Amino acid sequence: MEGFVVRRVIPSDNSCLFNAVGYVMDRDQTKAAELRQVIAATVASDPEKYSEAFLGKPNPEYCNWILDPEKWGGAIELSILADYYGREIAAYDIQTTRCDLYGQEGNYSERVMLIYDGLHYDALAMSPVEEAPEDFDQTIFAIQKNRSIGPVEEIALNFIKDQHRKRRFTDTANFTLRCGVCQIGVIGSSGARSSNWSC
Incomplete structure (x- = not known):
């Protein structure tokens, strides 16, 4: 096959996973609200499979949470969307150059590809x-x-490795932050969440 793998940038609006899936599946970058509804309905329809242990929160709470356009998606949502569309979703992680494959147990005949930089999907x-x-x-x-x-x-893998060499990812475990008000510094997203900001 002749050609190039290209990264199609999706707006950073907390719905990048959903809109990236919308683009690769339907060539539509405005599918977030619809796909959030699909996920909520799927989860609500099977509280045994989508239990609190699986979701990290009670089923009804998760359904309300995923409908909030400020909330991010991840592995659970990609798995549901792979089954909804009947296609595998390959999510390439730039930092690790790993490919996580969703929907492979469905024995589907087609695959789409996403790229993840630690904070954002394209x-x-x-x-x-x-x-x-x-x-x-x-x-x-x-x-x-x-x-x-x-x-x-x-x-695709060569493209991901090239993005990795160019450090086109955010290392969420080791980045540093400093408060512009109190000057407290922290390391990584866990440090930011657990810090006792004095301001």
């Missing part, structure tokens, strides 16, 4: 040339008998 697409407009993007790929998507998989 869409990945194949383009005939690096600067081609989005109209030329291919976002859905046939899965072969060996459960790969052929040469696209290697091109």
